[in-house]
Amino acid sequence: MRNLYAFVVITMLSWIGHASAQDIVLGLSKQEIGITAFFDGSEILVFGALKHQSEESSEGDLDVVVTIASPRTPVTVRRKDKRFGIWVNVDALEVDLAPSFYAVATTRPFEQVVSNASDLWHQISVRQLIRAVSGPLAIENPEDFTEALVRVRESDGLYQTLSGAVTLQDQTLFSTSVSLPANLVEGTYTARIFLMRDGDVISQHQTAIDVRKVGIERWLYNLAHQRPVVYGLLSLAIAIFAGWAAAAVFRMVRG
Amino acid sequence: MALCGDMYIYLPIAEVSVNAFVLLGLGGLVGVLSGMFGVGGGFLMTPLLFFIGIPPAVAVATEANQIVASSFSGVLAHVKRRNVDFKMGGVLLIGGLIGAGVGVFIFNYLKDLGQVDLLVKLCYVVFLGIVGSLMFTESLRALRKSKHALPSKSRKKRTWVHALPLKVRFRVSGLYISAIPPVLIGILVGILAAIMGVGGGFVMVPAMIYLLGMPTKVVVGTSLFQIIFVTAFTTMLHATTNYTVDMVLAVLLLVGGVIGAQFGTMLGAKLKAEQLRILLAIMVLLVCAKLGFDLIVQPSELFNLGVAGGH
Numbered sequence: 001m002r003n004l005y006a007f008v009v010i011t012m013l014s015w016i017g018h019a020s021a022q023d024i025v026l027g028l029s030k031q032e033i034g035i036t037a038f039f040d041g042s043e044i045l046v047f048g049a050l051k052h053q054s055e056e057s058s059e060g061d062l063d064v065v066v067t068i069a070s071p072r073t074p075v076t077v078r079r080k081d082k083r084f085g086i087w088v089n090v091d092a093l094e095v096d097l098a099p100s101f102y103a104v105a106t107t108r109p110f111e112q113v114v115s116n117a118s119d120l121w122h123q124i125s126v127r128q129l130i131r132a133v134s135g136p137l138a139i140e141n142p143e144d145f146t147e148a149l150v151r152v153r154e155s156d157g158l159y160q161t162l163s164g165a166v167t168l169q170d171q172t173l174f175s176t177s178v179s180l181p182a183n184l185v186e187g188t189y190t191a192r193i194f195l196m197r198d199g200d201v202i203s204q205h206q207t208a209i210d211v212r213k214v215g216i217e218r219w220l221y222n223l224a225h226q227r228p229v230v231y232g233l234l235s236l237a238i239a240i241f242a243g244w245a246a247a248a249v250f251r252m253v254r255g
Numbered sequence: 256m257a258l259c260g261d262m263y264i265y266l267p268i269a270e271v272s273v274n275a276f277v278l279l280g281l282g283g284l285v286g287v288l289s290g291m292f293g294v295g296g297g298f299l300m301t302p303l304l305f306f307i308g309i310p311p312a313v314a315v316a317t318e319a320n321q322i323v324a325s326s327f328s329g330v331l332a333h334v335k336r337r338n339v340d341f342k343m344g345g346v347l348l349i350g351g352l353i354g355a356g357v358g359v360f361i362f363n364y365l366k367d368l369g370q371v372d373l374l375v376k377l378c379y380v381v382f383l384g385i386v387g388s389l390m391f392t393e394s395l396r397a398l399r400k401s402k403h404a405l406p407s408k409s410r411k412k413r414t415w416v417h418a419l420p421l422k423v424r425f426r427v428s429g430l431y432i433s434a435i436p437p438v439l440i441g442i443l444v445g446i447l448a449a450i451m452g453v454g455g456g457f458v459m460v461p462a463m464i465y466l467l468g469m470p471t472k473v474v475v476g477t478s479l480f481q482i483i484f485v486t487a488f489t490t491m492l493h494a495t496t497n498y499t500v501d502m503v504l505a506v507l508l509l510v511g512g513v514i515g516a517q518f519g520t521m522l523g524a525k526l527k528a529e530q531l532r533i534l535l536a537i538m539v540l541l542v543c544a545k546l547g548f549d550l551i552v553q554p555s556e557l558f559n560l561g562v563a564g565g566h
Contacts, residue, residue, distance in 0.1 A: 232491040
């Protein structure tokens with residue numbers, strides 16, 4: 001498999017060209033993901049090569065971090081508590097911006113690769129990426145809410161930390177694959193590649209991945225939002241027809 | 256199931272991917288019940304959709320659309336056997352449309368407050384609990400009696416319902432009662448239809464039998480007739496105000512549902528009315544107990560996520 005990756009990298013490098021940042025050449029197995037009716041997730045291969053510019057860059061080992069993020073949207077995080085014997089939502093916190101999908105893949109465990117300072121500056125881990133917090137001032141510990149957001153999405157497979165998932169060969173060729181879940185929300189996703197040494201970012205590069213509904217999915221979604229009356233009537237017509245057809249078929253069957 | 260394998264379908268409005276065969280199976284199962292009991296089956300389907308990860312708002316709106324199909328399919332058989340009291344259905348419908356409008360308004364208001372899940376579940380527990388236990392005790396008593404006597408003839412009890420003004424003659428049901436109780440029942444059922452994503456048959460059927468004193472024979476057909484229009488109206492309201500009707504989900508559910516409903520109608524014709532009611536009562540109580548249990552037991556995750564702000 002690794003040989004295959006290397007082969008893909010080499011063949012693709014020939015036509016990727018040098019349009020990217022100075023010392024990272026990047027390729028993606030796909031730049032567009034179409035959500036079709038039978039979409040059940042997608043695997044995306046991120047690969048590329050590092051160009052060594054001078055002698056000094058051979059000091060110390062290089063690490064590579066790859067992140068893939070969906071567009072960020074506001075999220076409401078609600079907390080339940082017991083009131084009158086049942087569990088109800090009692091308080092809520094608005095998180096201004098949080099991605100609905102985020103994966104971060106590294107060559108070695110995250111803490112060894114990325115220093116706190118670089119994480120803070122470049123927003124590499126999902127906790128740094130999430131921008132809180134405009135809740136009611138009365139709320140006691142907003143960190144609990146952002147932590148819960150990360151926890152819930154991690155358990156749904158929407159936030160992924162893939163330690164050691166990036167392979168780096170001869171300090172030059174890197175590749176990793178990230179599996180995108182089936183419940184993907186559309187938008188322009190961002191893939192970022194960070195070249196790290198001793199916890200610091202020495203170079204970075206980013207590119208876009210378009211995730212779009214296509215075909216009948218696109219058509220239905222647009223119809224539902226742009227012409228809701230037509231959409232509603234069409235839904236009803238289908239329902240009435242299906243109901244009638246089933247009754248008619250069964251009447252025939254029974255004689 | 257292993258033969259069919261997995262066929263995942265991405266739902267354009269719910270924005271989740273689900274196994275098509277699971278949806279077809281759920282639709283079929285609930286369809287059988289719908290045909291047997293003359294209920295839309297929504298009170299079972301909507302919670303089941305929550306469990307497989309469909310967002311509650313989409314589940315409620317889409318279920319309304321699916322009930323249109325299964326009720327239409329079911330009512331055709333009853334029309335043929337002249338088991339539909341169109342006049343009574345029409346009076347119930349007037350109330351139903353008013354109620355549905357009110358219900359969608361309440362639904363959208365509580366959605367903004369983040370309390371809509373709680374409201375939906377509380378409604379389930381309260382209504383299923385009341386209706387289930389009433390039906391259970393009543394049909395148990397009737398079942399004991401019917402061992403000696405013939406199945407109950409049209410019982411003509413004199414209740415407060417007969418003392419109200421605006422009396423109308425309902426020939427098919429053999430009733431001469433005020434139009435006010437049917438309209439009120441219609442309003443209540445309409446509100447429930449919009450909030451809970453149900454047809455409301457599980458409230459309407461017992462109300463027609465016990466409050467209005469309608470003969471069991473015409474109750475099922477008449478309630479299906481009314482449900483078609485109320486759920487169609489609800490579907491339109493949800494589709495145009497919060498864009499939560501998922502046509503792909505609805506089609507998968509209704510293909511299974513309409514076929515199941517036909518089998519259910521055949522099965523229902525073979526069972527006695529009392530047996531039918533006690534089965535329905537047990538099912539209603541089971542769903543109620545499960546939902547009530549979930550509200551009382553501490554959830555494993557105290558936090559939950561929602562889309563921020565009203566659109």
